[in-house]
Amino acid sequence: MILSTSVQLAKTYLEKGGVIGLPTETVYGLAGNIWDQEAINKIFTIKERPKSHPLIAHVAHWEQVESIATNIPAMAQLLADKFWPGPLTMILSAKPNVPSEATAGLGTIAVRMPEHPLALKLLSALPFPLVAPSANPFGKISPTSAMHVFSYFKGKIPLTLDGGNCKVGLESTIIGFKDDAVVIYRQGIISKDDILEVIPNTAVYYDIDNQSNYPGSHRAHYAPKTPLIITDSLAETLEKYDNSKIGLLVLGSDTESTYSNIAAIRNLSKANDLKEAASNLYAFLHELDSLNLDMIVAELFPASDLGIVLNDKLIRASSQFDQHA
Incomplete structure (x- = not known):
């Protein structure tokens, strides 16, 4: 595996159907072209991730959101204006042409805009969004440096874009929209109060125990080898x-x-x-x-x-x- 800061090299691998390590402000991701079913399958195989777990799409601008999502609530735009780029993932209705492998067949797509200069530079240079779960074997400790990705996947992926240590170091907050309310499925650094500051007249509630419709929801997760x-x-x-x-x-x-x-x-x-x-x-x-x-x-x-x-x-x-x- 190459550790590199070259966006052009990462772009070349991705355009050829490859999977790479992607730095974000939360944790490193295992990234591939959202429109390439073979690349998506590689992600699941390399990560040993169950196919029932959907992936998060990463975008650099709102037009990329509109290329994969439909019926986007107005409050989603308000929250994106406030928190993107940043550690907020929104679950939206997926367009019919989004590969079901990325959505786990749920008809929804999780989307966020990462707050990392290398990630945004790469995403801006690509004609497609990237899907990227965390770059660790399923259930293991999330990676917050390029060396963590290297130790997990050397010999399995060609490149990790080295963006240094992750600034936030904690997975993004994941929200969805239901009956004009905001549902928090997983909380990260962005809290319910933060969301209410943007949309104060909206109901916001938690559904943390929901195990099926958001990424990273497995009960056993982030585990070291040491007890x-x-x-x-x-x-x-x-x-x-x-x-x-x-x-x-x-x-x-x-x-x-x-x-x-x-x-x-x-x-x-x-x-x-x-x-x-x-x-x-x-x-x-x-x-x-x-x-x-x-x-x-x-x-x-x-x-x-x-x-x-x-x-x-x-x-x-x-x-x-x-x-x-």
């Missing part, structure tokens, strides 16, 4: 596993190696900044997962808006929730 245990009492959990070699994931704590079983510590944000923690979460999981530990232990995040989102990522990645009275 991940999340806890609401760090001290008790560390004592419980005192004979294990542990990697510790903490937030805003000055935790030192006071326990002999702590082999490595990664502090997501010494300033207790949840946005900083989000941008570091997957990268630090990758680092700890490479250290041949017995387990990774992570504290639950505060139950704020973004904290709940981050806890959901941990729970989906975890092998156990260590709850203490």
Whole structure:
């Protein structure tokens, strides 16, 4: 696999039906031409992704949205004006000619405009949108650097466009539109309150448990090879596993190696900044997962808006929730 910053090289591979690693502000994607069914099939095969999971289309301008979607609600345009380019994905009615492989046969297409200069430069140079799920084997930790993609798929894809580390580091918020309301299927960095600021007189509600009509909805997800245990009492959990070699994931704590079983510590944000923690979460999981530990232990995040989102990522990645009275 080539790691390159050449948009022209990436364009050449994509126009020939290839699949490449694509940087975005959220996570890296595994990208192919939305109109090329063979390229779409390659994505599913390389990623080992179930065909029942739809893909997200990535666009550079509104005309590309109109080339793949129809009956677009007016509020979708308002939200795009505010949040695009950025980490908001909208589920829209797909045009009949959009390959069913990209939509999982649901008749809808998830669309977003990534906030990454290389991605936008590439998308602007292409005569077609790109479909791109996260560039990791199905269920594994999402990639936030080109090297993560390289370690997953070397020998399987020809190129990853190297855009550095992902700024947001957390998957996009996914919304849909139903009966003049906005439905949040997956929350990322953009929250319900953010959406209501744009369309204040609109009902906005959650349907997080819906398992079928949005990308990345699988219960088990983002998982490292090393067992991940999340806890609401760090001290008790560390004592419980005192004979294990542990990697510790903490937030805003000055935790030192006071326990002999702590082999490595990664502090997501010494300033207790949840946005900083989000941008570091997957990268630090990758680092700890490479250290041949017995387990990774992570504290639950505060139950704020973004904290709940981050806890959901941990729970989906975890092998156990260590709850203490």
